[in-house]
Amino acid sequence: MKIVGVLGSPRRxxxxxxxxxxxxxxxxxxxxxxxxFVLNELIFKGCQACRGCKGENDHCILxxxxxxxxxxxxxxxxxxxxxxxxxxxxxxxxxxxxxxxxSFFDDGFITRLAPGKKFIFIxxxxxxxxxxxxxxxxxxxxxxxxxxxxxxxxRATGYQDAGLVAENEELMKRAExxxxxxxx
Ligand SMILES: Cc1cc2nc3c(=O)[nH]c(=O)nc-3n(C[C@H](O)[C@H](O)[C@H](O)COP(=O)(O)O)c2cc1C
Numbered sequence: 001m002k003i004v005g006v007l008g009s010p011r012r013x014x015x016x017x018x019x020x021x022x023x024x025x026x027x028x029x030x031x032x033x034x035x036x037f038v039l040n041e042l043i044f045k046g047c048q049a050c051r052g053c054k055g056e057n058d059h060c061i062l063x064x065x066x067x068x069x070x071x072x073x074x075x076x077x078x079x080x081x082x083x084x085x086x087x088x089x090x091x092x093x094x095x096x097x098x099x100x101x102x103s104f105f106d107d108g109f110i111t112r113l114a115p116g117k118k119f120i121f122i123x124x125x126x127x128x129x130x131x132x133x134x135x136x137x138x139x140x141x142x143x144x145x146x147x148x149x150x151x152x153x154x155r156a157t158g159y160q161d162a163g164l165v166a167e168n169e170e171l172m173k174r175a176e177x178x179x180x181x182x183x184x
Contacts (some may be wrong), residue, residue: 001033001077001078001182002035002075002078003028003076003078004076004079005021005022005080005082006036006080007020007037007039008083008084008094008097009036009082010091012162013100013162013163014124014162015159015163016082016084016123018165018172019154019156020175022172022179023175023179024036024175024179025082026175026178028177032078039093039094043064044066044096045064045096046095047096047100047102049101054107058103060100062100063161065160070101072131073077073113074104077116077118079118079119081119082121082123082124084123084125085126085136089136090137095180098143111148114147117147117150118152118182119150120154121141122153122154122160123153123154124165125157126159128157136148136153141153154171156171156180157170
């Protein structure tokens with residue numbers, strides 16, 4: 001079982017990263033291999049709409065840090081993706097990554113990924129209301145389902161300050177369960 005982690009928070013002590021790490025570390029304890037990418041530490045552009053991935057080439061042709069990450073996801077069994085909510089959406093870092101996954105589609109929006117991959121989407125927001133920004137996860141899950149991923153999610157609301165989510169035993173336990181489910 002190979003897992004790729006893609007982290008969208010720029011914070012060193014990040015709530016979304018803490019949950020993603022719990023998922024990934026639990027899976028690793030059960031024998032999974034994992035590689036984690038902090039998007040804020042990579043140099044990459046947003047999708048250039050060059051359609052270079054839609055002709056002879058079925059991979060992203062941009063020459064920056066992201067094609068390696070995209071290739072690793074193609075080879076992996078699972079993707080764990082985490083982000084803070086910024087202005088009612090995922091962080092800019094994560095949105096640029098998501099746009100670059102366009103290379104996972106062929107010219108007819110058919111997935112190029114092998115079936116059976118698992119996907120866990122983790123999202124943390126400062127606003128305490130469960131109703132506010134409830135649209136974000138389902139909106140992106142639609143596309144990851146089109147890629148063929150079996151999707152699950154974890155959402156934490158009401159966490160403004162860095163790292164505080166780690167004190168919520170229930171959320172950390174759910175993250176642990178998700179890590180176990182990845183490997184089972
Ligand atoms: C630029 C910026 C925009 C934000 N926008 C929102 C927002 O629209 N709604 C919200 O509930 N929280 C918002 N927040 C708060 C973050 O979602 C919150 O601090 C979260 O815990 C960050 O997750 P992280 O620790 O993983 O980075 C914003 C924070 C920043 C820095």
